Amino acid sequence: xxxxxxxxxSCLLALFFFIMMAVKLDRKPDWNWFLVCLPLWIFNLFFxxxxxxxxxxxxxxxxxxxxxxxxxxxxGLFIFVLLMKWIFEIMLCIKLQYVxxxxxxxxxxxxxxxxxxxxxIAVVRLFPWTPEVMSLIKRNxxxxxxxxxxxxxxxxxxxPTTSGLSNTVxxxxxxxxxxxxxxx
Numbered sequence: 534x535x536x537x538x539x540x541x542x543s544c545l546l547a548l549f550f551f552i553m554m555a556v557k558l559d560r561k562p563d564w565n566w567f568l569v570c571l572p573l574w575i576f577n578l579f580f581x582x583x584x585x586x587x588x589x590x591x592x593x594x595x596x597x598x599x600x601x602x603x604x605x606x607x608x609g610l611f612i613f614v615l616l617m618k619w620i621f622e623i624m625l626c627i628k629l630q631y632v633x634x635x636x637x638x639x640x641x642x643x644x645x646x647x648x649x650x651x652x653x654i655a656v657v658r659l660f661p662w663t664p665e666v667m668s669l670i671k672r673n674x675x676x677x678x679x680x681x682x683x684x685x686x687x688x689x690x691x692x693p694t695t696s697g698l699s700n701t702v703x704x705x706x707x708x709x710x711x712x713x714x715x716x717x
Contacts, residue, residue: 588608
């Protein structure tokens with residue numbers, strides 16, 4: 534399926550979801566939250582099937598036909614991300630649908646754990662871990678260590694101040710000296 538068709542399908546499903554959610558929040562019909570999230574799950578199912586087909590073709594051929602294709606690890610990571618997204622959506626629907634139900638209630642903390650895992654994966658995955666970036670990070674760490682070490686050795690060489698006037702609280706050493714020279 535061409536990319537343009539996938540984009541149009543994604544936009545239409547997102548539009549249907551937002552329309553259904555607005556109608557549900559308007560409290561006109563008494564819809565189930567699982568029904569409201571149905572467009573999201575159709576999109577997830579479509580994307581999962583597409584990804585699994587590409588993963589199977591990658592495993593069967595030993596490589597991807599497209600030169601710009603993702604690696605096997607990236608495809609496995611995307612399947613894990615989709616699984617976490619499904620878990621989050623299901624737990625959120627359970628929380629929203631049965632908010633007034635009796636018995637044990639599902640805490641929002643536990644509902645959002647899969648989303649937090651997704652955010653951590655995104656931070657690690659989207660940061661450019663190139664050798665150039667890593668060398669800059671190492672260089673910045675070394676220069677900060679060197680500058681902090683040189684500051685500590687300079688303060689040790691300077692030693693304590695001997696002037697009683699410069700130790701006055703809130704007084705700058707130059708201002709204290711200028712006062713004493715003006716008063717004499």
